[in-house]
Amino acid sequence: MIxxxxxxxxxxxVAHAVEQLLxxxxxxxxxxxxxxxxxxxxxxxxxxxSIRNTEFLLNKGAELIIIACNSASSVxxxxxxxxxQVPIIEVxxxxxxxxxxxxxxxxxxxxxxRATVKSGIYPKTIGLRCPEFKVHQTACPLLVPxxxxxxxxxxxTKMILRRYLHPLKDKQIDTLVLGCTHYPLLKKPIQARxxxxxxxxxxxxxxxxxxxxxxxxxxxxVSRQGRVTHRYYASDTTETALKVAEHIFSxxxxxxxx
Ligand code: DGL
Numbered sequence: 001m002i003x004x005x006x007x008x009x010x011x012x013x014v015a016h017a018v019e020q021l022l023x024x025x026x027x028x029x030x031x032x033x034x035x036x037x038x039x040x041x042x043x044x045x046x047x048x049x050s051i052r053n054t055e056f057l058l059n060k061g062a063e064l065i066i067i068a069c070n071s072a073s074s075v076x077x078x079x080x081x082x083x084x085q086v087p088i089i090e091v092x093x094x095x096x097x098x099x100x101x102x103x104x105x106x107x108x109x110x111x112x113x114r115a116t117v118k119s120g121i122y123p124k125t126i127g128l129r130c131p132e133f134k135v136h137q138t139a140c141p142l143l144v145p146x147x148x149x150x151x152x153x154x155x156x157t158k159m160i161l162r163r164y165l166h167p168l169k170d171k172q173i174d175t176l177v178l179g180c181t182h183y184p185l186l187k188k189p190i191q192a193r194x195x196x197x198x199x200x201x202x203x204x205x206x207x208x209x210x211x212x213x214x215x216x217x218x219x220x221x222v223s224r225q226g227r228v229t230h231r232y233y234a235s236d237t238t239e240t241a242l243k244v245a246e247h248i249f250s251x252x253x254x255x256x257x258x
Contacts, residue, residue, distance in 0.1 A: 039113025
């Protein structure tokens with residue numbers, strides 16, 4: 001069984017992509033809605049939450065963990081890999097690789113939470129492969145609460161996006177990484193604001209593809225016995241969580257609170 005966690009519902013964009021690309025695998029998801037957002041919190045706190053989330057998924061039978069959260073991937077991957085025996089897959093590498101392949105002019109924009117931007121993980125990962133590339137980052141701390149609240153197409157959301165994306169508009173970027181798994185839900189207004197010529201990189205689909213390739217190379221890691229199940233857990237819920245989840249999957253969803 002594949003285990004996936006995020007600070008809330010944003011990681012469901014990854015889970016949805018995994019369901020579509022790997023329909024033969026069972027999946028279990030944990031959204032830590034009680035503690036969302038992670039982005040403004042310290043690395044130490046995010047690491048502690050990530051350990052707990054991983055333990056939860058392993059106790060339910062997960063054999064591989066996807067950290068479907070850029071903030072947790074930025075600061076907790078190393079610790080989780082040291083702590084746990086199962087493969088831990090993060091979302092930064094697949095998105096960074098795709099951004100490098102997509103960029104023609106070597107000017108890449110990154111939007112993410114404060115934790116992700118502060119960690120410098122994207123400039124580091126891209127710089128290691130392509131030192132000549134320029135990476136321009138902007139933290140967008142208000143976007144996660146807006147998505148969790150279901151404000152996907154509101155005027156206020158577009159105004160905030162305009163403010164956040166403004167500095168990137170002058171940088172001649174041709175590629176923009178949606179460096180937070182909540183942001184694919186804002187793809188339309190982001191694309192409208194940044195312009196059609198800028199390619200958006202969605203870490204959720206890139207990560208699902210990465211997991212697929214990993215499982216082709218390592219088929220013994222995740223078992224495929226019995227009926228395929230997709231179970232979605234959360235540490236709490238809100239009035240809008242289920243609505244946003246159903247928007248992501250385009251089907252009725254059940255969120256099990258535990
Ligand atoms: N989806 C998480 C990410 O990719 C959101 C983090 C947060 O809760 O602030 O970074």
